[in-house]
Amino acid sequence: MNNIQTTTRVVPDENGRFGAFGGKFIPETLMNAVTELEIAFEEARRDPAFVQELNGLLSEYAGRPTPLTYAERLTNEVGGAQIYLKREDLNHTGAHKLNNALGQALLAKRMGKKSIIAETGAGQHGVASATVAAKLGLSCKVFMGEEDIRRQSLNVFRMKLLGAEVIPAVSGSRTLKDATNEAIRHWVSHVDETFYVIGSVVGPHPYPYMVREFQKIIGEETRSQVLQMLRRLPDEVVACVGGGSNAIGMFYPFIQDESVALRGVEAAGKGIDTEKHAATLTLGRPGVIHGSLTYLLQDECGQVQEAHSISAGLDYPGVGPEHAYLKDSGRVTYTSVTDAEALEAVQVLCQTEGIIPALESAHAIAEAIKRAKEMSSDKILVICLSGRGDKDVLTIQEALTTEGGE
């Protein structure tokens, strides 16, 4: 364990590697752009004016710090560890995605770019990008799979209302993976004037690192809130993992705290014994997707497989390279939760706490409920409630109505 403690301090290295993972596997046309971004980000994060402007927006516009809520009725219902919720759902636009979108859009402005592009699955990152583009006066194009446009019509409308152009991706599974391909293709063609705001800890270096730096505020706040409220650290922290940005944001500030168990929850879809899942870390193997070497769902020839989850934000066949590293190092435990378990968790949280969680977050809740039962009542468990479920109510309604028929 000590070994990990010291090595995790220096990831990624100057080549953008988290151990064996990460890197820059992208077309030459983009190499100069990512190098410029790397330099611009390093300058910005050391510039007090940039930090001050970002912190100002985070507190006065996004609504940070988000609260830490003791889920008393859920805790009593489950029986076991005391469950706390980190309320990223209370961020403006309803998810943690805004932390990163604000950071990257401010950086885009600083670099003199007038246009941002983004990819989105469930639409939360698209909405966050459209929002910050409006706030900062940038033009915004959002790439979204045709299937996700269907599943997330409310968020599509929100993005358009905010002035963004939503561009359907019609290839492959027509979900997040394909939206990302389209966004990269657009970026290659318009690299001089366009800033690509990547929504998770994925993509070529410096994105996985930069997005972590913008999201680690989740874990930093949680850590000090728990210390302040309880005068001790939590015993376990649970977060859902698609690309893995809320999870890295939550985990990173706890990496050095050996006593804190960290648990990432992937989407098992219809079950990890079926072909319909998105359990990349559980069932994938190392490969290259969207510019990074990481765990990947693929066939034996290296063709990327389609992922499935009831949650549009989790059905991604790759995962952030830092998660691949944390899995192999053993510091974080990764498990998976099915569509059905996530749906049940939605209902439990709604009825015990009066909170409708995003389907993504519901995966973390389902796993946390299992874990809390096995822990004694003096233990503290924190769930990252990454987003609110308003966007998912139609999907949830559809699933609950047809549940008996399946």
Place this chain on the structure above:
Amino acid sequence: MATVLNRIDQLFADRDRKRFIPFLTVGDPSIEATFQLVKAMVEAGADLIELGVPYSDPLADGPTIQRASERALKNGVTIGDALQLVKRLRESGMEASVVLFTYFNPVLQYGIERFFADLAAYGADGVVIPDLPIEENGPAVTAAKQHGIHVISLVAPTSSSRINTIGEQATGFLYCVSSLGVTGARADLREDLADFLERVKASTSVPTAVGFGISTPDQVRAVAPHTNGVIVGSAIVQQIEEHAEQLKDPKQMPQAVEKIKTFVHQLASALQ
């Protein structure tokens, strides 16, 4: 380190002769069609054949080649099939150089060492891996050298200060990306293309070839003075797509192959 004179080096030994390089996707619309098309293209004046290995997520490619990939993937085409095709072409007496165009993940899954050993064993001369920039290509270059295979580097108009580093490390030939963006036919070429190509030429001792967006004999003529070779992909793949049904029918295939051969001949003759 093998010092075998690779076919690509032999091809470009005479730098005054411009070389024509067509691209097509293996297995689009069938392996047999690709075999016949390659033979016809060589007869039509192709000097080096770029064979695309179909991939599920071809992020450097535009819609035309992406669709070709999808058609080939429906046929279950793999790297192994591409290698078998090269072997068959060699057995049929084809002397033209062959490079495979493949994304990095299929190579990684095949095994880097095994991939380059097999390229050499089956008669290929090089490989283009569009998502493997010089920062990441170390293991591939090491394995390639051992087997006398060239890993062809790409250089783009946005490469700016990287042009010299890429030029110095290049082997075989240097693939100059003629336009920003993904592969695909374009009506107009960049105004600063000649300047870019001359800068690349000055940066390297290996020959250069230019591709991405070149689709007409006029465009071939326009870039020819600034390069040693011209690569045409999407425009040819578009022709293959238009004749896909005929190419799948053994009776109609010869006629369709002939049409594409004529198109390739027009492009190749524009170079001389």
